[in-house]
Amino acid sequence: MARLQGKTAVITGGTTGIGFETAKQFAAEGARVIITGQNPERLQTAAQELGSQVIPVQADVRSLNDLKRLAERAESEFGQLDILFANAGIGFFAPLNAIDETFYDDQFDVNVKGVFFTVQILAELLSEGASVILNASAVNEKGAAMGSIYFATKAAVRSFARSLAAELGPRKIRVNAVSPGFVPTNFQSKMGLTQDALDGFATYVKQAAPLGRFGQPEEIATAVVFLASDESSYITATDLVVDGGYMNV
Ligand SMILES: NC(=O)c1ccc[n+]([C@@H]2O[C@H](COP(=O)([O-])OP(=O)(O)OC[C@H]3O[C@@H](n4cnc5c(N)ncnc54)[C@H](OP(=O)(O)O)[C@@H]3O)[C@@H](O)[C@H]2O)c1
Numbered sequence: 001m002a003r004l005q006g007k008t009a010v011i012t013g014g015t016t017g018i019g020f021e022t023a024k025q026f027a028a029e030g031a032r033v034i035i036t037g038q039n040p041e042r043l044q045t046a047a048q049e050l051g052s053q054v055i056p057v058q059a060d061v062r063s064l065n066d067l068k069r070l071a072e073r074a075e076s077e078f079g080q081l082d083i084l085f086a087n088a089g090i091g092f093f094a095p096l097n098a099i100d101e102t103f104y105d106d107q108f109d110v111n112v113k114g115v116f117f118t119v120q121i122l123a124e125l126l127s128e129g130a131s132v133i134l135n136a137s138a139v140n141e142k143g144a145a146m147g148s149i150y151f152a153t154k155a156a157v158r159s160f161a162r163s164l165a166a167e168l169g170p171r172k173i174r175v176n177a178v179s180p181g182f183v184p185t186n187f188q189s190k191m192g193l194t195q196d197a198l199d200g201f202a203t204y205v206k207q208a209a210p211l212g213r214f215g216q217p218e219e220i221a222t223a224v225v226f227l228a229s230d231e232s233s234y235i236t237a238t239d240l241v242v243d244g245g246y247m248n249v
Pocket of ligand 1: 016037060137180186190
């Protein structure tokens with residue numbers, strides 16, 4: 001039997017990259033899925049490619065009103081929710097003296113406020129035994145020049161998995177983080193780095209990872225399917241690092 005047969009899922013940021021691949025795998029495993037995005041064109045394109053098992057809902061994770069509208073739609077489509085993948089995220093890199101308030105707020109609003117209120121607002125719909133997965137990053141325990149803001153947002157996401165697991169445990173809801181290493185997606189082109197800086201960073205990551213290569217969105221999605229499924233029924237509050245070994249050597 002398919003591993004997510006009959007389950008219902010919401011994926012924030014399901015238009016491209018890791019969220020999109022996860023939507024594909026959730027649907028292939030038998031789940032009914034809502035994906036969100038803020039950009040209407042990318043949302044429509046993704047929905048067309050993913051087919052009728054996947055419902056697109058335009059919602060900006062920075063907006064609590066959008067998140068409430070998303071919860072209402074999920075309730076009317078599904079009744080209750082078995083899987084929530086809080087995946088939407090952005091990342092920009094800049095040196096200390098170039099960081100202004102907007103740069104700071106943009107990333108904390110999407111990656112931290114967005115993830116927190118996604119879980120808070122959708123929590124009412126979560127079924128007993130539901131699984132919540134937060135997309136952190138392998139850098140959540142690291143530091144790097146130019147990465148101060150993005151890395152801090154991801155440390156916060158990893159922290160949320162601990163506290164929200166404690167909070168939702170009595171309802172038998174599991175909350176875990178997934179922490180990808182370097183995965184080529186639209187994410188890198190949005191980072192605000194020059195091509196030279198991006199190439200340098202990519203080469204460094206490749207050399208530092210024991211497996212000597214980047215990850216693929218599909219490889220993160222399979223880890224998310226595992227955390228979403230009952231196969232991980234005794235796993236909560238943890239961080240599943242999917243990075244070719246980069247963080248641990
Ligand atoms: N790629 C990597 O190397 C890597 C490594 C570690 C962690 N991650 C994390 O993985 C997650 C997904 O990233 P990705 O690599 O798949 O990048 P991506 O292809 O750029 O996907 C990002 C997704 O987030 C959505 N999004 C961004 N801002 C949003 C907002 N305000 N409201 C709603 N949706 C929003 C985007 O939707 P729109 O199309 O509508 O903008 C898109 O669907 C992020 O949290 C990222 O931090 C990525």
